[in-house]
Amino acid sequence: MRTPQSHTTLANPQSHSALEDLRMPVQAKLAAAPRGGLTPLDDGGAGVTAGPTPPSQRSWAPDLARGAVLLGIALANVGLYLHGTDTGPGFRPVDGSPLDRTLDFFVTLLVNDRSRPMFALLFGFGLVTIARRLTERGLEPSRRRSVLLRRHLWLVAFGGVHAALLFEGDILGIYGATGLVVLLLMNRRPRVLIAWGTVSLVLLGVLYAVTGLAPDFPAASSEYLPSMVERVSVWGLGVVGGTVVMLVLAPMLAGVALARAGLLDRPWEHRPQLRRLATLGSLVGVVGALPYALVVARVWEPATVTTSVLAGVHAVTGTAMGVAYVCLFALWAARLHERRAPRRGAPAVLASVGERSLTCYLLQSMILAPLLSPWGLGLGDGMGTATAYGIAVAAWLVTVAVAWALASVGLRGPFEVLLRRLTYGPTGRLAGNPTAAA
Numbered sequence: 001m002r003t004p005q006s007h008t009t010l011a012n013p014q015s016h017s018a019l020e021d022l023r024m025p026v027q028a029k030l031a032a033a034p035r036g037g038l039t040p041l042d043d044g045g046a047g048v049t050a051g052p053t054p055p056s057q058r059s060w061a062p063d064l065a066r067g068a069v070l071l072g073i074a075l076a077n078v079g080l081y082l083h084g085t086d087t088g089p090g091f092r093p094v095d096g097s098p099l100d101r102t103l104d105f106f107v108t109l110l111v112n113d114r115s116r117p118m119f120a121l122l123f124g125f126g127l128v129t130i131a132r133r134l135t136e137r138g139l140e141p142s143r144r145r146s147v148l149l150r151r152h153l154w155l156v157a158f159g160g161v162h163a164a165l166l167f168e169g170d171i172l173g174i175y176g177a178t179g180l181v182v183l184l185l186m187n188r189r190p191r192v193l194i195a196w197g198t199v200s201l202v203l204l205g206v207l208y209a210v211t212g213l214a215p216d217f218p219a220a221s222s223e224y225l226p227s228m229v230e231r232v233s234v235w236g237l238g239v240v241g242g243t244v245v246m247l248v249l250a251p252m253l254a255g256v257a258l259a260r261a262g263l264l265d266r267p268w269e270h271r272p273q274l275r276r277l278a279t280l281g282s283l284v285g286v287v288g289a290l291p292y293a294l295v296v297a298r299v300w301e302p303a304t305v306t307t308s309v310l311a312g313v314h315a316v317t318g319t320a321m322g323v324a325y326v327c328l329f330a331l332w333a334a335r336l337h338e339r340r341a342p343r344r345g346a347p348a349v350l351a352s353v354g355e356r357s358l359t360c361y362l363l364q365s366m367i368l369a370p371l372l373s374p375w376g377l378g379l380g381d382g383m384g385t386a387t388a389y390g391i392a393v394a395a396w397l398v399t400v401a402v403a404w405a406l407a408s409v410g411l412r413g414p415f416e417v418l419l420r421r422l423t424y425g426p427t428g429r430l431a432g433n434p435t436a437a438a
Helices: 018-024 026-032 060-081 097-108 115-135 141-165 173-187 190-212 225-246 251-259 271-298 304-316 320-340 344-355 357-374 386-409 414-424
Strands: 049-050
Touching: 049 344, 060 115, 060 320, 060 344, 060 357, 060 386, 097 251, 097 386, 097 414, 115 141, 115 173, 115 251, 141 173, 141 225, 141 304, 141 414, 173 190, 173 225, 173 251, 190 251, 190 304, 225 386, 251 320, 271 304, 304 320, 344 386, 344 414, 357 414
Parallel strands: none
Antiparallel strands: none
């Protein structure tokens, strides 16, 4: 990964427009940009340590967006637990009630293949944020790469365990693997990111179109141990295949671009850009999703090939909608900043979920898989999607309650703590070289 030789000649980033910010190589941008609430912690002169950022010093925007997108993740994933009925486009039961089909329409229009790219975008943003903090603490490039490599490999491992025990639709594995690709690209010029992102979207559209022509998946085993083998097999193929076809690379690179421009760290400085991105992204996302949403709701029943093409268009335009959603939360964060709002009330509750997004994501599976899977209570057998969406919302609310309870007593999510310790060492804090931090 390329790094600049010196950061001492960088101009003040406040003098740049957002487009000028995007042109800066990311490591230079990381050294020059305001911290977005990420303040280095001094250990008294023995070295600079990278510890968890206190909630009061965190940026509102990414935490609000992460907290909300987990509701979308729950709604998008819950249908994968349903079984015992024939399915049509979007893997929805063909015998759904009018309420099922109405909700299927809105979930397909606004959530499916929109939540995943939104989460991936925030993952890309978070990767740059971590790199920024490591740079601030004076870590030389080789150690910085080592830390980031270790973190992403552990995420893949987390994903494998998650899939084996609970849910083959795990996203941690492909996020960790694709994050390794992003590490190779995040110092590159915008035109390089755009080129890779474009290739990623083209491959995504082709993948979804081809998948739409494939037969239904076989029924899952009702025995737990055989189902573990099935889940790991599906997950492994998904991670390898999804990484090769760059399934989530485009939104991750969009997250890198937003981090370079400071749109989430300092949203109050970029309202016009955020409004434009939110408007354009929403327009592209809704127009691209509408035809397939009508198909999933069985309002329109075109030929199989047409349905597959519409599925591809739906998937490709999801990245634009993911960008729009993130920008809308950034605008909300800008308003909270202007009001100098403390971290309390509904925004603080939602942000507490975002601060513990890994724990809350895994907790969803701990709730949904035993309830709905054939190897568990099997409640997903013959269940309509309206009921499933209700259970998904309830599961998300449980994670909200858990996150807020942890926040109220000043505790981080247990899986965030575990990942930090595996990444940085037993203390979860990484010593750096204070003399190297300018």
